[in-house]
Amino acid sequence: MARLNLLEETRFEKLPVKVFASEDEAALKVAQNIANIIQKKQAKGEYAVLGLATGATPIEVYNNLVKMYQEQGLSFKNVITFNLDEYYPMQPDSRQSYVAFMDEHLFNHIDIKRENIHIPDGTLDKDKIADYCLAYENKIESVGGLDLQILGIGRTGHIGFNEPGSAPNSGTRLVTLDDLTRRDASRDFGGKENVPTKAITMGVGTIFKAKEIILMAWSKKKASIIKKAVEGEISGNVPATYLQLSDNVTFILDEEAASELTRFNTPWLVKDCVWTKKMIKKAVIWLSSEVNKPVLKLTDEDYNNNGMAQLVTEQGPVYDINIDVFNQLQHSITGWPGGKPEADDSQRPERAEPSHKRSLIFAPHPDDDVISMGGTFIRLVDQGHEVHVAYQTSGNTAVWDTDVLRYVEFTIDFNKSIGEETEHLEKVYQNMRAFLKTKQPNQIDLTEIKNVKAFIRKSEAYAGARYAGLEDKHIHFMALPFYETGKKIKNPIKEEDIKQTMALLQKIQPHQVFAAGDFDDPHGTHIVCFHIILEAMKRLRKTENWTKDCWLWMYRGAWDEFETHEIEMAVPLSPHEVTRKRNAIFQHQSQKDRPVFPGDDEREFWVRAAERNRETAVNYHQLGLANYEAMEAFVRWKFEE
Structure with a gap:
C-alpha cells in the first residue's frame, strides 16, 4: 500500500526524484555515492571515471569529498575525471575559468593525479576545436566511459552548456550561450558584457552514455525549471527534459528546489x-x-x-x-503597520499597544529599505512611531567606476572653489584613473575607490531616509565585516557581525524589527544578513525581557514577492503614497538608471517595486477584496519558545 501511495503522489513526475530537507543533507548523500563508487573500483583495482560539474550547486559535494579525503582517508589516486564544460575563450589561470574553480574547490585538496584530470581547453584556436572535441569523446570511451555524471541545471534548462535547441544525441562541441545564462554569470565576470558568448561542452548524448546520472538542484531559484524538467513534456526548449529518456538518472533536490513539484505545491491534486x-x-x-x-x-x-x-x-x-x-x-490588510492605537487588535496583524512603538528597519543594502517597504517606512514615521533604519552593508560593490571619478572630480573642484589645497587629492585621483584604465573584471578595487563607492551609497541612503522623515540620529550604518571583501564572494558570517547587531538591538530595544526575507539565493547578501539578525535576536531572547515583546517582520526585496497565501500583513498604498515611495527610491541616484548587477530583470528598481506592489494589490482584488492602488507585503517570523 505504501508503494501505491508513493506512485500516486509522484504520478506527475516523469523520472526519479529524491528530496532532502536541506542542501547539506543532499550534498552529503551525493558525496557518499561518489565515495562508494571510488572505493568499489579500488577494491577491484580499477579506475573510477567521474563526470564533474561546476557552479554553486556542486560546491558542498566537493567540500564533503575533501573532508572524506582529509578525515577518512578516501584516496583519489584511482580516479579519472572529465569536466562537463568550459567557457570559450578562457585562460586556465583566469579566476572565472573552470580549471581555477575545480582546483579551488576540489583538486588542490586531494591526492588525484594531475594527468587524470580533464577539463575542456578554452585556449584552442577555433579551427582546432572540432578535432579536440572528438578526441575528448574518444578519451572518455577509452577509459571505459563515465561511471557517474553529476549535473546542475541552469535556469534555461541547460545541462552542461547544452542550451535550448540542443539535440538529444549531441556530442562534445562549441556552443553559443543563452543570454539568460550569461546574465546569471555576470557577477562572476563583473558584468554581462565580460561573459564569453561561447563555451565548449559535453553533449546531451555524451551525458546519456554515463552509467549513472545525478542532477542536483538547491534553492527556490531552481524550483520553476525543476518542475519543467521533471513534469514537463520532452522538448529541446528545456534540454534537461531529455533526461526523462534515461533509465539511469536521479534528481537530488532540497525542499526549496522541489517546492513547485505538484506533490509539494498542490498536493491535493495527487493525494x-x-x-x-x-x-x-x-x-x-x-x-x-x-x-x-x-x-x-x-x-x-x-x-x-x-x-x-x-x-x-x-x-x-x-x-x-x-x-x-x-x-x-x-x-x-492594515493601514496601521505599527498597530492602530486604542483599537481592537484581535483581528489585526499588529498589536495596538504600545501605541508609540520603536521600529527598526534592517536594510541589507543601502536602498533595500525604500525599495522594498518604502511606503510602510513612510507611514510608520507619519503615524508617530520612533523609526530607526540600519544599513547592514556598505553596498560598495554596486557602484559604477565612472561615478567614482565623477564624485572625486566634483570634490577637487569644490575644494579649489573655497581655496583648499588639492594636490594630494589630485594624486589620489590620478592613481584611481590609472588603476581603472587597466582594471580586470571583478578585480578588487583600490581602498580609496572602495571608500568612495561606500561614501556614495551612504550619502544616498541618508537622502532616502531623510525623505522618509527620519532624523539623522535614527540612521545607522553598520558596514558588517562579512561584506567588506571588495569582491563578489563574501566572507562567512563573523562573530563581530552578530555582536554588532546585538549591540544595536540592545541600544534601541525595538518593538518591531523589519528584515529582508529573500531566501531564494542561498548565498545572497539578503539571506546572510537575515541569519545575522536571527542569531542576534535568538541570543538576546535568552537573557533580555524586552525581546519577548519584539516582533520580527520579513519583507521581500526588489527581486520577488511573497505568495498571496503566505502574506500576514498587507499594507495598502494610495497613489500619493506610491509617488512618495518612488521619490524616496530616486534618492539612490547611483542605482539609476541601470544598476551594476541587474540580475535577469533589466527594469529599474523603482519600476520593479511599483509593479510588484501593484501585482499584490491586484491579487487581493481578484480574490474579492478592495481594489487598492498598491500593497506592500510582510510575513512574521515565529520564534520557537
Whole structure:
C-alpha cells in the first residue's frame, strides 16, 4: 500500500526524484555515492571515471569529498575525471575559468593525479576545436566511459552548456550561450558584457552514455525549471527534459528546489491531505485563481472538479470554508503597520499597544529599505512611531567606476572653489584613473575607490531616509565585516557581525524589527544578513525581557514577492503614497538608471517595486477584496519558545 501511495503522489513526475530537507543533507548523500563508487573500483583495482560539474550547486559535494579525503582517508589516486564544460575563450589561470574553480574547490585538496584530470581547453584556436572535441569523446570511451555524471541545471534548462535547441544525441562541441545564462554569470565576470558568448561542452548524448546520472538542484531559484524538467513534456526548449529518456538518472533536490513539484505545491491534486489552516488558505486561493472567481463565489462544483472534494467532505460546507479564508485575507490588510492605537487588535496583524512603538528597519543594502517597504517606512514615521533604519552593508560593490571619478572630480573642484589645497587629492585621483584604465573584471578595487563607492551609497541612503522623515540620529550604518571583501564572494558570517547587531538591538530595544526575507539565493547578501539578525535576536531572547515583546517582520526585496497565501500583513498604498515611495527610491541616484548587477530583470528598481506592489494589490482584488492602488507585503517570523 505504501508503494501505491508513493506512485500516486509522484504520478506527475516523469523520472526519479529524491528530496532532502536541506542542501547539506543532499550534498552529503551525493558525496557518499561518489565515495562508494571510488572505493568499489579500488577494491577491484580499477579506475573510477567521474563526470564533474561546476557552479554553486556542486560546491558542498566537493567540500564533503575533501573532508572524506582529509578525515577518512578516501584516496583519489584511482580516479579519472572529465569536466562537463568550459567557457570559450578562457585562460586556465583566469579566476572565472573552470580549471581555477575545480582546483579551488576540489583538486588542490586531494591526492588525484594531475594527468587524470580533464577539463575542456578554452585556449584552442577555433579551427582546432572540432578535432579536440572528438578526441575528448574518444578519451572518455577509452577509459571505459563515465561511471557517474553529476549535473546542475541552469535556469534555461541547460545541462552542461547544452542550451535550448540542443539535440538529444549531441556530442562534445562549441556552443553559443543563452543570454539568460550569461546574465546569471555576470557577477562572476563583473558584468554581462565580460561573459564569453561561447563555451565548449559535453553533449546531451555524451551525458546519456554515463552509467549513472545525478542532477542536483538547491534553492527556490531552481524550483520553476525543476518542475519543467521533471513534469514537463520532452522538448529541446528545456534540454534537461531529455533526461526523462534515461533509465539511469536521479534528481537530488532540497525542499526549496522541489517546492513547485505538484506533490509539494498542490498536493491535493495527487493525494489526500492533512488540511491544516495554512493548507486550506493556500488551496482556496489557488482554486480562486484556477477558476478565475473571487473566493466568496467558489462553489461545491469548483472544489469537486479541482481535487478538493476531500476538503469539502471533512470541513465543509463550502460557504463556511470560503468565509473563513476571505476573513483571513481581509484581516491581513492594515493601514496601521505599527498597530492602530486604542483599537481592537484581535483581528489585526499588529498589536495596538504600545501605541508609540520603536521600529527598526534592517536594510541589507543601502536602498533595500525604500525599495522594498518604502511606503510602510513612510507611514510608520507619519503615524508617530520612533523609526530607526540600519544599513547592514556598505553596498560598495554596486557602484559604477565612472561615478567614482565623477564624485572625486566634483570634490577637487569644490575644494579649489573655497581655496583648499588639492594636490594630494589630485594624486589620489590620478592613481584611481590609472588603476581603472587597466582594471580586470571583478578585480578588487583600490581602498580609496572602495571608500568612495561606500561614501556614495551612504550619502544616498541618508537622502532616502531623510525623505522618509527620519532624523539623522535614527540612521545607522553598520558596514558588517562579512561584506567588506571588495569582491563578489563574501566572507562567512563573523562573530563581530552578530555582536554588532546585538549591540544595536540592545541600544534601541525595538518593538518591531523589519528584515529582508529573500531566501531564494542561498548565498545572497539578503539571506546572510537575515541569519545575522536571527542569531542576534535568538541570543538576546535568552537573557533580555524586552525581546519577548519584539516582533520580527520579513519583507521581500526588489527581486520577488511573497505568495498571496503566505502574506500576514498587507499594507495598502494610495497613489500619493506610491509617488512618495518612488521619490524616496530616486534618492539612490547611483542605482539609476541601470544598476551594476541587474540580475535577469533589466527594469529599474523603482519600476520593479511599483509593479510588484501593484501585482499584490491586484491579487487581493481578484480574490474579492478592495481594489487598492498598491500593497506592500510582510510575513512574521515565529520564534520557537
